Amino acid sequence: MSRSHAMRPADERELGAVWAAVRAAHIFATRDEFEASWRDAPWRVQVSEAGDAAVLGAWRDHSGLLAILGVWCAERDLQAIIRDLVSLAHTQGFDGVLSPLVHEELVEPYQLAGMAVVHRGITLRLDRPGGREQSCPDGACLRLGGTADADAVKAIDAACFDDFWRFDARMLLRYLANERAALAIRNDVPIGYTLCTVSRGEGMLGRLAVIPVARGLGFGAMLLQDAVAYMGRAGARSITVYTQEENVPSRALYARAGFRELPGASCFLIAGVH
Numbered sequence: 001m002s003r004s005h006a007m008r009p010a011d012e013r014e015l016g017a018v019w020a021a022v023r024a025a026h027i028f029a030t031r032d033e034f035e036a037s038w039r040d041a042p043w044r045v046q047v048s049e050a051g052d053a054a055v056l057g058a059w060r061d062h063s064g065l066l067a068i069l070g071v072w073c074a075e076r077d078l079q080a081i082i083r084d085l086v087s088l089a090h091t092q093g094f095d096g097v098l099s100p101l102v103h104e105e106l107v108e109p110y111q112l113a114g115m116a117v118v119h120r121g122i123t124l125r126l127d128r129p130g131g132r133e134q135s136c137p138d139g140a141c142l143r144l145g146g147t148a149d150a151d152a153v154k155a156i157d158a159a160c161f162d163d164f165w166r167f168d169a170r171m172l173l174r175y176l177a178n179e180r181a182a183l184a185i186r187n188d189v190p191i192g193y194t195l196c197t198v199s200r201g202e203g204m205l206g207r208l209a210v211i212p213v214a215r216g217l218g219f220g221a222m223l224l225q226d227a228v229a230y231m232g233r234a235g236a237r238s239i240t241v242y243t244q245e246e247n248v249p250s251r252a253l254y255a256r257a258g259f260r261e262l263p264g265a266s267c268f269l270i271a272g273v274h
Contacts, residue, residue: 005052005077007084010038010045018045018053025070026199027055029178043088048073052081056088061168064095065270071100075109082113086272096273101242104265115269119164120245123266124259129203129232129239137186137218142226145181145193147173152183152190160209165244167207179206182226184219192219194227196239203236208250220253228257242266 010018015038019031028034037057038045046054052073059067066089073081082097089097099110107117136142145153150172157166167175175181175195184192192210196203205227210219231239243250245265255261 004049005073005080007046007048007052007054007081007088009042010047010053011042014047015045018047018055021053021072022055022070027069029199043092046085046088048081050077052077054081054085056085058094059098060163060166061170062163063098065098065273066092066094066096067098068100078109079113082110082115082271086114089272097271099267099269099271101266101268104267107267107269110269113271115271117267118270119268120265121242121267122245122251123240123242123262124251124254125262126228126239126254126257126259127237129228129236136222140184140186140191140219140222142182142184142222145176145183147176149181149183149190149193150176153181153193156190156193156209156211159211175206180227180230182223182230184210184214184223186214186219192223194223196227196231198231198234198236201235201237203231203234203239205231205239205241208241215249221257224253224257 015035019034022028022034023031028037044056046056054071055069057067057069059065066085068085071078071081086097089095099115102110104120150169153172153176154167154169157172160166179195179197182194183190191214193207194205195207196205208220208223208227210223228239241254241259243254251261
């Protein structure tokens with residue numbers, strides 16, 4: 001007799017099996033963080049009797065989208081699982097569901113499940129990052145950032161990104177507390193920032209932003225080289241960054257710094273938005 005693929009909240013006994021997949025996907029840094037998220041809202045970890053699993057969370061507090069942080073199931077079962085997750089999202093007050101980041105070669109099962117591509121992006125990689133740092137443009141400097149800079153970073157985000165990409169206050173505080181942040185300062189005013197991490201020899205540049213009126217003056221290159229140098233010192237053997245496919249200036253900046261674009265685009269898809 002086949003087991004049901006209907007999704008339901010995981011109970012405490014099932015968290016261990018899900019954690020193995022979550023850890024491999026680097027969704028949470030520690031099991032304690034993962035279990036704290038489940039205790040706060042058990043519906044965020046969904047499982048089925050057939051062994052399927054999904055981990056969920058708000059994409060942005062202002063976005064109205066429930067993000068699938070990770071989903072583990074057979075391709076043939078994805079359509080039913082997405083249908084269950086859309087229903088769950090609406091029950092929890094969300095407008096719709098956002099997929100994980102999916103390589104373009106793998107989007108078809110999501111599309112067959114009723115999801116539509118909303119963003120395409122490019123992943124770039126820098127191998128063997130060095131320690132070369134960029135000199136600061138005249139009248140500018142770099143300094144490390146932290147949670148005390150949340151308002152300044154929020155203002156930079158608002159100037160640089162639309163509602164889909166800009167961070168909410170909750171995310172900013174978490175990132176500023178747990179990742180390495182650097183701020184570009186001009187005339188005592190923060191005009192750009194980076195967020196980056198290094199884990200198991202892999203560096204990730206999670207954010208590079210410069211306000212529009214300060215672009216083209218070398219601040220982006222300064223911030224990028226500072227982040228690359230830091231990650232190299234911290235033991236990163238390679239660094240990856242994801243940027244929107246249409247963001248030609250950003251892709252050119254990374255190319256000048258030695259990053260190479262990996263084949264194919266990666267996509268976000270949505271479902272259930274009326």
